[in-house]
Amino acid sequence: METNGHEHVIEVTDLRRVYGGGFEAVRGISFSVRRGEIFALLGTNGAGKTSTVELLEGLAEPAGGRVRVLGHDPYTERAAVRPRTGVMLQEGGFPSELTVAETARMWAGCVSGARPPAEVLALVGLEAKAGTRVKQLSGGQRRRLDLALALLGDPEVLFLDEPSTGLDAEGRRATWELVSALRDGGTTVLLTTHYLEEAENLADRLAIMHDGLIATTGTPAEVTAAEPSRISFELPEGYFVGDLPPLGELGVAGHETEGRMIRLRTRELQRTATELLMWAARAGVELRRLDVRSASLEEAFLGIAKNVSAERATGTTTKEYAA
Numbered sequence: 001m002e003t004n005g006h007e008h009v010i011e012v013t014d015l016r017r018v019y020g021g022g023f024e025a026v027r028g029i030s031f032s033v034r035r036g037e038i039f040a041l042l043g044t045n046g047a048g049k050t051s052t053v054e055l056l057e058g059l060a061e062p063a064g065g066r067v068r069v070l071g072h073d074p075y076t077e078r079a080a081v082r083p084r085t086g087v088m089l090q091e092g093g094f095p096s097e098l099t100v101a102e103t104a105r106m107w108a109g110c111v112s113g114a115r116p117p118a119e120v121l122a123l124v125g126l127e128a129k130a131g132t133r134v135k136q137l138s139g140g141q142r143r144r145l146d147l148a149l150a151l152l153g154d155p156e157v158l159f160l161d162e163p164s165t166g167l168d169a170e171g172r173r174a175t176w177e178l179v180s181a182l183r184d185g186g187t188t189v190l191l192t193t194h195y196l197e198e199a200e201n202l203a204d205r206l207a208i209m210h211d212g213l214i215a216t217t218g219t220p221a222e223v224t225a226a227e228p229s230r231i232s233f234e235l236p237e238g239y240f241v242g243d244l245p246p247l248g249e250l251g252v253a254g255h256e257t258e259g260r261m262i263r264l265r266t267r268e269l270q271r272t273a274t275e276l277l278m279w280a281a282r283a284g285v286e287l288r289r290l291d292v293r294s295a296s297l298e299e300a301f302l303g304i305a306k307n308v309s310a311e312r313a314t315g316t317t318t319k320e321y322a323a
């Protein structure tokens, strides 16, 4: 469990999940999460995120591979793992007639050494709703109640399945701040999300899943650095892409044209941009709508989803250059 002085609180090795009927939703994934780290699982719909998190929570038995949470098998050693973990599922499913405070008290009764319910409600900004029935909460307020209940046992490890889905921008920011503060206090957090901005802001490391596999993993900066940077501009009337210096020599990895708009992809942003601008200056060409930027996590995500999927016929004027 100890690697280079870092304790791995979650260890997943070659994990597989197969549903009845033989569908393999998780097809052999490996990753680990260190103590006090926020790890985000991203992926397309149906990629296998929830199927994976459920295995980590000990809710189902893997079809293959190994999971360790705090050094234990969460399925066969549930009693050792469960009191030290907090779980926020996608659907909480509370009795809708109970009030928020009653729900928290009921839940606290199931947790050994529970924190005072009012304390966790205050943490998620629901103290003013303590007397409101669950059925009268908005979707976002229910998500916050889910989070409050996951925090009742003051867990060492927190599993959050889409924690900010349904929250407004302010609620999402508040959740990010709370999760960051928990991490700073030493809590290990594994979350799934569809919000790339959430992963970019919150995660120390992340994995992007696609089709039951991990397509890429690393820090947000490492994952985006693996994607080419973009340069786009519009050529003036009478100029064509063939008038540019040979793109391969500029370090361009690929390009697309749409009318007079040119989009270049490069792994050598500074060199490509410099040589392009030098050419424009020499030729007296104004590059309109010029935009030069590194890849975002969203582009990395879309690139992975596109690349890993079966190659679709594009029918566009996309051209790739050998590296």
Ligand SMILES: Nc1ncnc2c1ncn2[C@@H]1O[C@H](COP(=O)(O)OP(=O)(O)OP(=O)(O)O)[C@@H](O)[C@H]1O
Pocket (backbone or CB within 6 Å): 019, 020, 023, 025, 043, 044, 045, 046, 047, 048, 049, 050, 051, 052
């Ligand atoms: N109980 C089940 N029986 C059979 N197949 C299932 C079951 N639950 C999920 N699946 C399938 O497993 C695959 C992975 O689903 P999963 O819910 O893990 O994906 P996800 O990445 O969490 O997706 P989303 O982002 O849409 O929540 C999907 O193809 C889904 O249809």
